[in-house]
Amino acid sequence: MVFLVMNPETAIHIDKLRVQYGRFVAVDGLELEIRKGELFGLLGPNGAGKSTTIRVLIGQRRPTGGAVRVLGRDIVREWAQVKPLFGYVPDRENHFEEFTGRRNLEFFADLYGVPRLRVRDCLRMVELDDSGDTAVGAYSLGMRRKLLLARAMLHEPRVLYLDEPTANLDIHSAEVVHRILRERVAAGATVVLTTHDMDEVEKICDRVGIVCKGKLVALDSPLNLRSAHTERKADVVAADGTRRTFDLTADADRQALAEVVRSGTAVSLKTREFDFHATFLKLTGQSFD
DSSP, rough: OOOOOOOEEEEEEEEEEEEETTTTTEEEEEEEEEEEOOEEEEEOOSSSSSSHHHHHTTTTTTTTTEEEEEETTTTTTTHHHHGGGEEEEEEOOOTTTSBBBBHHHHHHHHHHHHTHHHHHHHHHHHHGGTTSSSSSGGGGHHHHHHHHHHHHTTOSSSSEEEETTTTOOOOOHHHHHHHHHHHHHHHHOEEEEEEHHHHHHHHHSSSEEEEEEEEEEEOHHHHHHHHHHHHHHEEEEETOOOOEETTSSSHHHHHHHHHHHHHTOEEEEEEEEOHHHHHHHHHSSSSOO
């Protein structure tokens, strides 16, 4: 039997992971290391394999091949030891509608074996303490999403998986979720999320992994992705309506642009902004939807 040798700073080690549904290969030899204390974004178009990867991590899908270890434990052979280590926020709700928010959390607190006082803390954390005694059936979509996060936080997991954590949240509630996730990371936990919000990726993720057709096609920090894929060009409109584009990587173009600015003939000057959607399209050949 072969055992993976893990870096002690690695929280999740995915080694040549392969998952098949019949003849369809959803994940094709995926290799990835996610560090302890990291907020990691897993991105990909529909059918890319990211959801299947998450299903493997939470024990809903058994690997066809390869291996996955979470905090040093094999996800198949040592599942009983892996399961208490993580919390999971699904993209679809599965609350008890007739229960109050508090009773929902108390049910899971009892399953986790944590004191019910923790329910009060988690309701307060997601700003649901004033509506904790209201039936979940009366909750808004945003309140339901925050209750899912509160549930996942009950046992203070060392690893947290989230699928579209800020979907249907207003700006303030999304900020609350971001703050909670950053606090968890600062405390040493590892957070893995999927999201379609490119602003969210740039704002809170330490690193991003982009998957397509079951393979990893890019892995870097949002800043490095921005630096590597931003077009270094400037578009200038002159007073007479003439339009010119200057390549900021070329000495001659930089000098020419400086002369235009010096002459005062430019009425508009814009550098090209990083476009995550365009970058995603270039890396994967597919749009991000």
